[in-house]
Structure formats: C-alpha cells, structure tokens
Amino acid sequence: MTVEVFALGGYGEAGGRNMTAVRVDEEIVIFDCGMSLDKILIFEKDFQKATTRELRKVNAIPDDSPLKPHRSKVVAAVLSHGHLDHIGAASKILFRYQCNIFGTDFTVELVKSDLKGEERYRSETEDIKISMYAVEPGDEVQISSKLRLEFIPISHSIPGTVLPVLHTPYGAIVYACDFKFDDHQLLGYKPDYKRLKELGKEGVLLLIPESLRVKEEMKTPSEAVAREMVKDTLQFAEEESEGIIVTTFSSHIERIQTIADTAERLGRNVMLVGRSMGKYARIAEELGLLNLPPGSRVYDKPETVARGLHRANKEKEDWLLIVTGHQGEPGAVLPRIADDELPYKLTENDSIVFSSSTIPSPLNKAQMYSLDTKLRMKGVKMFKDVHVSGHAGREDHRLLLRMLQPEYILPAHGDADMLSAYAEFASQEGYEINKDVFVTFEGTKVTIPL
Ligand SMILES: [Zn+2]
Structure with missing residues (x-):
C-alpha cells in the first residue's frame, strides 16, 4: 500500500514548470507538464528548436529524472488546462512515456499545435507515439484495473479547465491547479459544487491545490467584473483617442471576446497582432470558443505583423x-512598438490598455519598468490593471477545502512564500503542518501516510 507524490515542478516557483506525479502502488499518473515562463524569456534559443537537455539545463522545463527508474509504471498523464506553465513542456517530455494523455479539447489542440511546430526540428530517430484523448467535463475514464480518472468542471482564465481527480483504492486525489470559483463566466465551465461536495463525502485522501493567491483575503472577483471594467475603460478611452491598443493574455479567450465585442460597439475593427495571439485565436475559433466580429484581422507572422501595423x-x-x-516581454508586439521597431507611431492621442496584471517575478517587474518608461516618454494615455485574476483567493480556497475535507494537503504552484502561506491557512482550518499538510519543493518525494 503506497501513495507517493513526486514534486517535479512548480513547487517553489510562481508561473513555474508545473509537474506532479502520483504513484499508487505500482502505477504512476502524471499531472501537468509546464514550462517556466521566466526561463523561456531569457533563454537565447527558439523553444521549439531547443533540445530537452538544453531546456533542462536552464530549468525551463521540469526535471523528470526522479521518474526515470519508474518509466514503465506511468499509466497516464493528465493536463488540467492549456496555460503554458501547465502544458508548455508536454511536447518535450510526455512523449517519452508511452502513456495515454488526457485533457479537454482546447488543451489537447494546443499541445497538438506545439507538437506540429516541433516536428521539423525533431531527429528522425525519436520515436513519437502520442496518444492524446480529449475528454468532456464530467467524464470518467478507467485507466487501469485499480485507477480511474474523473474531470470535474471548474472555472479559470482559459477555456477547458478541469480539476482532475484520481480515484484510487485509498481514496480520491484531487489536483486543483489552477482554479477559481466563478459563476458568471461566459466561456469555460461552471464550477460543479454538487460533485465537489459529493466527492468530499466519498472520501478525499489528498488535495494538491495551487497557492498563488492564497494570501489575498478575498473571493477572486468574477470575469463579469473584468467585463464591465473593459467596457468602461474602452468607452472612456474612445472619447479622445486616435489609436487604442489593448494588451492581454493570448490564452484568455473570454477576455479577448469582450474586448472585440466592445470594439465593435465603438465602431472600430479588431486587429489581433502577435504570434501567440494568432495561435490561440485560431484554435479557439475552430472550436467555436471565439467569434471575432466581421472585418477583424489577425497578423501573427513576422512578415505580416509590420504590414498590419x-x-x-x-x-x-x-x-x-x-x-x-x-x-513587457522583449520580442512581443507592444515592447517593439514602444522601441519604434514596428510601423505604428505612438503619440499623446493614443491609449494603451493593460487588461492584465504584472506577474510578480523580478524579470517581469524589470521588463515592465522598461516598457512603462518608454511609453510614458511618448506621452500616451495608460490604463493599467483592467483585469481580474483567474486564481483562487483565500476564500475560494476555504470553500474548496471545506467541500472536499481532504485527509492530506500538498500545496503546489507557488513560490516558497506562497506554499508556506497555504500551509498556514490550512492550519487555521485544523490541519497540522508536517503531519497532514506538507510544504515541499522541487525534486522531493512525499509519502502519504495510509
Ligand atoms: Zn492557469
């Protein structure tokens, strides 16, 4: 009788390379396989061309070597949602395990697109056998005689997010990275409170929750709030602006829809500019998740970006x-406009809207400082933080914890501070640090007492 958790990535780093493996007796299931966003930005080479060894050296992808002796035990991998810090390394690592991979349709299509991008750089000797399956929220899949996966619908800042649950003979293991409770999203799934409560009654052995915003004493506001903020800001900006530029997360399809719909009401055509804008929008449109207004344009290739602008x-x-x-990522469109590298000249009659917040890593802060300064020097009007987060606040966490009543908790997806803050919060809820809530770091293994 063994339940062991391999903390492979995201334990000790925000926006990091999330990867967790759970061993139940002689079988292993992998949860997520992300890339570290910071490390990719300072990495000199194109990610798709880089080898696994090069990427591992700079800590851009998870170090899955603790799984090496157990490779044949891996029976399945699950991708919780399509953010890069959860799926970005899937195309580099997961194919080495001859296992089935599960995710919802948007998530699976994003990984397929990464794999396609890599095909031409892969050596012919590499044996690629990937079996990916798109699941629907609420689905259950028997992955072996003892193990079953369930996918509970949940809300987050990208369509197709689920809370994967691994049903084992010793109780359920719930992987809650990432989530928030949002009953007013227009896209993505509504949280299934009923099923979560049932699960708590059936018996949850282990909860693996994200910890990014556990210090925020709040329920994270709904995307409906961001919707109003976007409309209000853009209407205001329209009064006295010539150019209006909005920057946001390319994967936040619902937000992009809101911005596009507002633009249409203001009588402006929509132009999506940038490589990742094109990638996510194309897949979302194919799956019917995004409906850009007629007359919209997408410029996502280096040669067309300049033409569009x-x-x-x-x-x-x-x-x-x-x-x-x-x-403020160098190489992205807005910093290049600020640097006069692209044919769009900013003046004091233009408005720049940040429908985002700065991810608080030292690198991002430095890049944003540089971008801010350049934009200010051009005298543009700036609208910051027109945004709500996709991550659970403390009260979202409390609700999940009380519904699930897990025996053990292993906080994940956060820096050391955030993981400890989760443990402290759990101790207020009656858990005891190092007895039933464990703070752990990358490369370690935690044995769950049975
Ligand atoms: Zn996420």
Missing part, C-alpha cells in the same frame, strides 16, 4: 489593436 497606423481611428507584450 502599417495599415493600422494610417487608419488609427478605425482600429482597436489587441497585441502581445503585457509583461
């Missing part, structure tokens, strides 16, 4: 631009 620059009042670069 040249046109938008000549007809500033006709367009609303949705661009990459909300964290």
Whole structure:
C-alpha cells in the first residue's frame, strides 16, 4: 500500500514548470507538464528548436529524472488546462512515456499545435507515439484495473479547465491547479459544487491545490467584473483617442471576446497582432470558443505583423489593436512598438490598455519598468490593471477545502512564500503542518501516510 507524490515542478516557483506525479502502488499518473515562463524569456534559443537537455539545463522545463527508474509504471498523464506553465513542456517530455494523455479539447489542440511546430526540428530517430484523448467535463475514464480518472468542471482564465481527480483504492486525489470559483463566466465551465461536495463525502485522501493567491483575503472577483471594467475603460478611452491598443493574455479567450465585442460597439475593427495571439485565436475559433466580429484581422507572422501595423497606423481611428507584450516581454508586439521597431507611431492621442496584471517575478517587474518608461516618454494615455485574476483567493480556497475535507494537503504552484502561506491557512482550518499538510519543493518525494 503506497501513495507517493513526486514534486517535479512548480513547487517553489510562481508561473513555474508545473509537474506532479502520483504513484499508487505500482502505477504512476502524471499531472501537468509546464514550462517556466521566466526561463523561456531569457533563454537565447527558439523553444521549439531547443533540445530537452538544453531546456533542462536552464530549468525551463521540469526535471523528470526522479521518474526515470519508474518509466514503465506511468499509466497516464493528465493536463488540467492549456496555460503554458501547465502544458508548455508536454511536447518535450510526455512523449517519452508511452502513456495515454488526457485533457479537454482546447488543451489537447494546443499541445497538438506545439507538437506540429516541433516536428521539423525533431531527429528522425525519436520515436513519437502520442496518444492524446480529449475528454468532456464530467467524464470518467478507467485507466487501469485499480485507477480511474474523473474531470470535474471548474472555472479559470482559459477555456477547458478541469480539476482532475484520481480515484484510487485509498481514496480520491484531487489536483486543483489552477482554479477559481466563478459563476458568471461566459466561456469555460461552471464550477460543479454538487460533485465537489459529493466527492468530499466519498472520501478525499489528498488535495494538491495551487497557492498563488492564497494570501489575498478575498473571493477572486468574477470575469463579469473584468467585463464591465473593459467596457468602461474602452468607452472612456474612445472619447479622445486616435489609436487604442489593448494588451492581454493570448490564452484568455473570454477576455479577448469582450474586448472585440466592445470594439465593435465603438465602431472600430479588431486587429489581433502577435504570434501567440494568432495561435490561440485560431484554435479557439475552430472550436467555436471565439467569434471575432466581421472585418477583424489577425497578423501573427513576422512578415505580416509590420504590414498590419502599417495599415493600422494610417487608419488609427478605425482600429482597436489587441497585441502581445503585457509583461513587457522583449520580442512581443507592444515592447517593439514602444522601441519604434514596428510601423505604428505612438503619440499623446493614443491609449494603451493593460487588461492584465504584472506577474510578480523580478524579470517581469524589470521588463515592465522598461516598457512603462518608454511609453510614458511618448506621452500616451495608460490604463493599467483592467483585469481580474483567474486564481483562487483565500476564500475560494476555504470553500474548496471545506467541500472536499481532504485527509492530506500538498500545496503546489507557488513560490516558497506562497506554499508556506497555504500551509498556514490550512492550519487555521485544523490541519497540522508536517503531519497532514506538507510544504515541499522541487525534486522531493512525499509519502502519504495510509
Ligand atoms: Zn492557469
């Protein structure tokens, strides 16, 4: 009788390379396989061209070597949602395990698109056998005689997010990275409170929750609040602006829809600019998740980006631009516009809306400082933090914990501070640190007492 958790990535790092493996007796299930967003930005080489060894050296992808002696035991991998810090390394690592991979349709399509992008760089000797299956929320899949996976619908800032549950002979293991409780999202799934409560009654052995915002004493506001903020800000900006540029997360399809719909009401055409904007929008449109208004344009290739912006620059009042670069990432569209590298000239009559918040890593802070300074020097009007988070606040966490009543908790997806803050919060809820709530770091293994 063994339940062991391999903390492979995301334990000790925010926005990090999330990866957890759970061993139940002689079988292993992997949860998520993300890349570290920071490390990718300072990595010199194109991610798709880079080898697993190069990426591991700079800690950009999880170090799954603790699983090496157990490779044949891996029976399945589950991807909880399509954010890069949860699926970004799937195309680099998961194919090495000859196991089935499960995720919802949007998540699976994003991984497939990464794999396609890598095909031409992969050596012919690499044996790629990936069996990916798209599941629906609420689905249950028997993955072996003893183990069953269930996918509980939940809300987050990307469509297709689920809380994967591994049913074992010793109780359920719930992987809650990432989530928030939002009953007013227009896209994605509504949280299934009824099923979560039932699960708590059936018996939860272990909860693995994210910890990013557990210090925030609040329920994270609904996307409905962001919807009103976006409308209010854009209507205000329209009064005295020539150009309007909005920057947001390319994967936040619901937000992009809100921005696009508002632009249409204001009589502006929508132009999506940037590589990742194109990638996510295309897949979301194919799956019917995104409906851009007629007349919208998408420019996502290096050779077309300049052409699109040249046109938008000549007809500033006709367009609303949705661009990459909300964290000031060099190479993304907004920082390149600020650097005068692209044919869109900013003036004091233009408005820049950040429908995002800065991910608080030292690198992002430095990049944002640089972008801010350049934009200010051009005299543009700036609207910051037109955004609500997709991550659970303390009260979201409390609700989940009380519904599930897990025997043990292993806080994940957070830096050391956040993991400890979760443990402290759990101790207020009656758990005891190191007895039934464990703070652990990358590369370690936790044995769950049975
Ligand atoms: Zn996420």
